[in-house]
Amino acid sequence: MISQAQATRLWAIARVELKLQDCEIRAVLAEYGITSTKFIPAVQYREIMNRLSQCAKTEF
Template identity: 85%
Template sequence: MFDKPISQAQATRLWMIARVELKLQDCEVRAVLAEYGVTSTKFLPAYQYKEIMNRLRQCADAEF
């Protein structure tokens, strides 16, 4: 099912990677989520998880 949201563990992992590993600010993460029409990781469809993680990595790479 494409509409199934990511698990709480995946949401926590997304935020930890974004903040700690990628050094992104919350507003930058929220901007990427907004690109995909997602207002909260609670509503992030599981099928978009990898794509959004890749986009977050692109944003972090662009800042250096």
């Protein structure tokens, strides 16, 4: 699983840099079947970060 520091970093990047709302972040995590950042496998961390970035670029 990812470290607490990585989980904190994920939220900070998603909120501040990517300007995503919490519901959008949670929706991306749900795509991977993840209910909490505590349960993100380390091998999926980069993939999830990339998906968050894609989500931020998508305009609705």
